[in-house]
Amino acid sequence: MIDLDNLIKSKYVAPFMVIGITGSVAVGKSTFAHDLADKLSQQNIKTTVISTDDFLMSNDELHERGLFDQKGFPQTYNLDLLEKVITRFRAGKSHSIFQFIHRNLRIFIQTRHKLLNYLIS
Numbered sequence: 001m002i003d004l005d006n007l008i009k010s011k012y013v014a015p016f017m018v019i020g021i022t023g024s025v026a027v028g029k030s031t032f033a034h035d036l037a038d039k040l041s042q043q044n045i046k047t048t049v050i051s052t053d054d055f056l057m058s059n060d061e062l063h064e065r066g067l068f069d070q071k072g073f074p075q076t077y078n079l080d081l082l083e084k085v086i087t088r089f090r091a092g093k094s095h096s097i098f099q100f101i102h103r104n105l106r107i108f109i110q111t112r113h114k115l116l117n118y119l120i121s
Contacts, residue, residue, distance in 0.1 A: 004036065004039075005036065005039035005040050005042075005043060006043075008036075008040065009040070009043055009045060012045075016089060016090070016092065018086075018089075019036070021033050025072075029051075030049070030051055033049045033051075034049055037049050050085075052077065052082075055077045055078045055079070055081055055082045056071070056072075056076060056077055056078075057076055057077065057078060059071075062076055
């Protein structure tokens with residue numbers, strides 16, 4: 001992460017910054033995002049890491065809609081909530097969302113977190 005945190009800090013324009021991380025499934029995007037957030041936090045920069053997984057419909061809802069076999073495709077996400085979160089964030093308003101974890105192909109609510117100045121997704 002050679003000085004990436006310093007580069008990001010130098011590009012920051014108040015009141016917020018969004019950093020998007022993309023890549024194939026299971027290549028370490030979340031690990032990278034959390035490592036970057038830790039580096040930025042060491043510079044007293046408040047960050048929040050969110051994942052598109054935080055906006056997946058529950059397995060029960062996916063089954064009800066006949067979409068379980070398409071899990072991970074755009075139609076299986078709560079895009080209205082994603083849009084609401086981004087809109088509030090861009091307006092400088094905080095928003096709490098649930099963070100999800102996966103265990104045995106089930107989605108569980110792990111924690112609720114509040115979006116801050118930097119949004120890493």
